[in-house]
Amino acid sequence: MRVWLFFVLCLAGKALAAPQQQDALPEEEEVIEDVVTEETVIGANPVQVEVGEFDEAIDEEEEPTTPENPCLNHHCKHGKVCELDETNTPMCVCQDPSTCPATVGEFEKVCGTDNKTYSSSCHFFATKCTLEGTKKGHKLHLDYIGPCKFIPPCVDSELTEFPLRMRDWLKNVLVSLYERDEDNNLLNEKQKMRVKKIHENEKRLEAGDHPMELLARDFEKNYNMYIFPVHWQFGQLDQHPIDGYLSHTELSPLRAPLIPMEHCTTRFFEECDLDNDKYIALDEWAKCFGIKDQDVDQNMII
Numbered sequence: 639m640r641v642w643l644f645f646v647l648c649l650a651g652k653a654l655a656a657p658q659q660q661d662a663l664p665e666e667e668e669v670i671e672d673v674v675t676e677e678t679v680i681g682a683n684p685v686q687v688e689v690g691e692f693d694e695a696i697d698e699e700e701e702p703t704t705p706e707n708p709c710l711n712h713h714c715k716h717g718k719v720c721e722l723d724e725t726n727t728p729m730c731v732c733q734d735p736s737t738c739p740a741t742v743g744e745f746e747k748v749c750g751t752d753n754k755t756y757s758s759s760c761h762f763f764a765t766k767c768t769l770e771g772t773k774k775g776h777k778l779h780l781d782y783i784g785p786c787k788f789i790p791p792c793v794d795s796e797l798t799e800f801p802l803r804m805r806d807w808l809k810n811v812l813v814s815l816y817e818r819d820e821d822n823n824l825l826n827e828k829q830k831m832r833v834k835k836i837h838e839n840e841k842r843l844e845a846g847d848h849p850m851e852l853l854a855r856d857f858e859k860n861y862n863m864y865i866f867p868v869h870w871q872f873g874q875l876d877q878h879p880i881d882g883y884l885s886h887t888e889l890s891p892l893r894a895p896l897i898p899m900e901h902c903t904t905r906f907f908e909e910c911d912l913d914n915d916k917y918i919a920l921d922e923w924a925k926c927f928g929i930k931d932q933d934v935d936q937n938m939i940i
Contacts, residue, residue, distance in 0.1 A: 708722060708726060708727065709721070709722065709728045714730035715730070716759070716763035717732060717733055717765075717766055718731060718767055719731060719733045732764065732768050732770070733760070733763075735760075735761045737764075738757070738758060738760035738761050739758070741757045741758045745783075746758045747785045748782070748783055748784070748894075749780075749781045749782050749783075749785060749786035750762055750766075750778055750779065750780060750786075751777065751779045752774075752777075752778055753786050754786065755785045759780065762780055763780075766778050779886050779887070779890075780894060781897065781904075782895070783897075784898050787898070789898075790901055791901075792901055792904075792905040792906075796902050797906060797909070799850050799902075800900065800902040800903075801926060801928060802850055802853040802854055803900075804927065805853075805867070805928070806845075808864075808868065808870070809863060809867045810845040812825075812829075812833050812866075813836060814845075816833040816837050829870065829940060832866045832940075836863050839863060841859070843860070864927070864929070865929055866938060868923070868924055868927045869920075869935065870939070871892070872923050872924075875888050875889060875892060876888060876939075882919060882936070884917060885916070886916065910923060910926040920934060920936060920939075
């Protein structure tokens with residue numbers, strides 16, 4: 639599995655923080671000093687004038703302030719945009735697909751689970767939003783990145799190989815992050831400590847295209863190196879909300895880029911859902927990757 643996919647996982651969106659109004663500075667007390675002035679004779683100086691002779695009252699008009707748009711800090715999920723109702727209260731409404739930015743190339747297109755190609759993810763989610771509350775909308779999900787194409791079925795022998803490549807890839811993604819992390823906060827301190835042990839282990843299998851036999855043998859001999867990467871990936875995906883379960887939407891950042899290249903991706907994640915409740919729990923996830931029950935640890939998601 640190609641290491642460049644690591645960049646896909648590292649893509650993350652952050653909401654813009656609205657500028658906060660600074661506290662007003664305390665008013666300085668006006669200090670009035672007694673000033674001793676000498677009496678001067680008006681006219682002694684040809685340009686001398688009475689104080690205030692040319693003073694004119696200047697009406698200082700306050701510049702009108704534009705009230706902050708309540709939508710600036712109101713977050714809407716994909717496919718919806720913020721609008722104000724009659725009481726100036728922000729609300730999320732479905733985005734009109736025609737308002738999505740024009741697509742530049744094929745790489746922006748996405749394929750839905752309805753086997754329909756959408757011009758972009760914006761067009762897809764806007765369309766899905768308009769179907770909210772319907773059976774069709776409930777079943778519609780973003781399937782993978784790129785135009786829809788024929789994806790061959792995944793046979794049993796191929797499904798067995800999938801977790802071998804996936805485990806090795808996850809381990810090497812973490813090692814790559816560790817090597818690149820020069821105060822970039824790609825990993826937190828607890829994660830760095832765990833990955834450091836993997837990185838410095840002389841028995842670590844370097845990244846590359848390895849035969850399935852070698853990957854299987856390495857997993858058996860160096861099993862402990864794979865425990866944390868499997869937990870780490872689960873924690874990276876379990877974000878909306880953080881509840882110990884992976885939904886179809888939470889899996890999308892991982893599965894959507896993989897499906898066009900790894901045709902067993904969909905079947906693999908479907909079979910990970912052992913109780914068929916449409917969610918993958920940590921113990922189900924770990925079992926899919928061959929992690930033993932006694933090594934599944936919620937505290938390892940750091």
